Amino acid sequence: MIEISQIAVPLDAGVSEEACLDACRAEARRLLRVRDPDIASIALHRRSVDARRKRDVHLTLSARVALADPALESDALGRVPERDRNRVRAVEEPEPAWPAAVPAAARPLERPVVVGAGCAGLFAALALAEAGLEPLLIERGDDARRRTRSVERFQTERTLDPESNIQFGLGGAGTFSDGKLNTGTRNPAHRQILRTLVEAGAGREILWDAKPHVGSDVLPAVVTRIVERIRDLGGEIRFRCRLVDIDRAPDGSPRAITVEARDGGAASQERIPAARVILACGHSARDVFELLRRRSFALERKTFAMGARIEHLQADIDRAQYGPAAGHPALGAAPYKLVAHLPGGRNVFTFCMCPGGEVVAAASEIGGVVVNGASLHARAGRNANAALLVNVTPADLPGDDPLAGVDLQRACERAAFELGGGGYRAPAQLVGDFLAHRPSGGPGRVEPTYPLGVTWTELDRALPPHVADALRAGIPALGRRLRGYDDSEAVLTGVESRSSSPVTVVRDRSCCAVGAPGLFPCGEGAGYAGGIMSAATDGIRCAEALIASLR
Known part of the structure; x- marks a missing residue:
């Protein structure tokens, strides 16, 4: 695979993905000195706007090109003009993948629990489900359809539902905040996250746009499809189910959680045995912070x-x-x-x-x-x-x-x-x-x-x-x-006031809370993320840490 970058394209020639690919193909033919039949595939890798000079605003593209014969790629790289060699390189990047399936003999008797179905919790649960661990995902708010109705009712009737609103519910706060996927870091998981969102209904342009976004009108359907995938893999999702207590063993690890379910009637509580818990409660779950302080988990201001x-x-x-x-x-x-x-x-x-x-x-x-x-x-x-x-x-x-x-x-x-x-x-x-x-x-x-x-x-x-x-x-x-x-x-x-969490739930190098093996603080609420992409990445990281703990 060959990557060609810094392809300058006039605005009129970049109004669609197809137009951008045409420009990239022409540049590949010129730089690599190949013909169209020699190009097995070409994909737009990145598209950004260069507006440094207001009289010459244009697009800058990069593309990934595969030639019909691997030997031809080596020859083509050698033919690139000297002045353009900093723009052309061979790339060999492994395809992003979910964690490998955990062998049946290594799976715990108690399913892992994920608390919170925001970006971090959703991708943590998906990673666990892809590994065959059939997680239980609990979310204090509603599914996307009911949550949308709660938000609309608040904005028209001024009736606030403290459990289902712009902060709480499937997808977390990100669902109703445009769905920007910008990130200042590089991580192999990013490609996996973007592909998952596209498979769930987000626009293909997020795979190559330098400043990708999904949109608050699209995200509810996207996160709903991710939940359906978790269910298809054997996971369980409970909405209107709030964490109210954590029972700790003498070594500090979790033994069980207590949840409170409420769906239009009286609240009922249930104790769920849980030795491994990913805590992705979000930055607005103040009652969870108070629970952690009461149960002597290590908390720090941030x-x-x-x-x-x-x-x-x-x-x-x-x-x-x-x-x-x-x-x-x-x-x-x-x-x-x-x-x-x-x-x-x-x-x-x-x-x-x-x-x-x-x-x-x-x-x-x-x-x-x-x-x-x-x-x-x-x-x-x-x-x-x-x-x-x-x-x-x-x-x-x-x-x-x-x-x-x-x-x-x-x-x-x-x-x-x-x-x-x-x-x-x-x-x-x-x-x-x-x-x-x-x-x-x-x-x-x-x-x-x-x-x-x-x-x-x-x-x-x-x-x-x-x-x-x-x-x-x-x-x-x-x-x-x-x-x-x-x-x-x-x-x-x-x-x-809710752009980020004011608290860090302190964790060690294994992603476990300090003094609490088996409890994995995760995402924005725990102080380890600052947006959709970083939260989803931290969710996958904590899922991988949980899987590693099974060994």
Whole structure:
């Protein structure tokens, strides 16, 4: 296999996968000096946008090419012109694969349990199922269909279901936050995750797009098909089933878990023997953190982030990113990713940017307001939004309670509820007013998209002082990086408090919780991931560690 990279293609020649492949095939013929019959297969490997020069925005492609004869590949590599040799290389990468099936004699009598059906838990359960271990997956929220109805009911009737909402339910928080698959790390599992998502119904473009996304309108069906695959392999999934206790053996390992099931009637509890548990509860499962503290598991504070959602007109972001090429069908809605490093070590940065999306109501506790962002697959909305965040370190928190970060999050969410005037309205402020320390009275060019309505006010009253101060210092700095980012009529809506977990469930090199062999803290909630791809990767890693423990 030969990889050819840095293939520059005009926008008009890259409006579809087929058009991109035509351009890659032409470059393969030129560089390798082969004819079409010599090319056994060609696949688009990566597609990105080069917008460094606004007068020459174009696509950059890479392709994987297999020639009809392996000997021909060696000859072709030798014929590549000297000036292009840094763009052409032989690649031999093993195909990604699930863990090998565990022999029947090595399988434990008790099936492994996975707690939480977010990205980490879902892929952990799938990996265990592919290995023949028939896991039990429990999820406190609903399946995708019922969960969607719960979210819609909250956004129309203001009736919050604390167990089934944008934070809890099949697919986790990622299901209703666009489904961005960006990652800053490289791991062989990434290809396996992407292929699994495509097989479950995600668009093929996530296999090669440099900034892939699935879309909140597509993800519910995708995660449902993954659950069906787990069931087909002998796994069991229980929805509306919440972890309430962990029974520990004298050596600290789990002996059993107690779960509480509730589906429209009275709650019932069940004790389930469990010697191996993957705990992928998510960053909003505060009751699980309290359970772990009560049962003396090792917990530590970790740095997390807080802030607000910022909204601009998508057309303004498109022009700032792409110049005259804005609006070209090969580009779509422009994303951005920004950071400002402030004096003193504080950072202001964007996260979970949703092109053509909307701000969503992401509360999971009665009497608290939380915002997040989402966009559909088409990303055709009028506004762009992103989390605009400031790091909160353990040193910013009082005392030594490992859950002090949770207390801060909850206090800000309740303050936002009060500031919004109740009914889960969110506090909002124009950027110009925020920078000038004055309350806002209404919108300008940018109409906020938060579905339960906003109350125009001062966001400082719902944010820690150091977060508000850092945002004021950071917004002008970000405006120097992306033209118009500090637009006075951009909208800030608060509070964005659930971008990451404020807690780490400490684990050792075997991925087990310290002092608790057989319990595998996993994913964002445990402090080991920061997005869909990293969470799914950590789920597979913990599944592999559990399988290794059987030996």
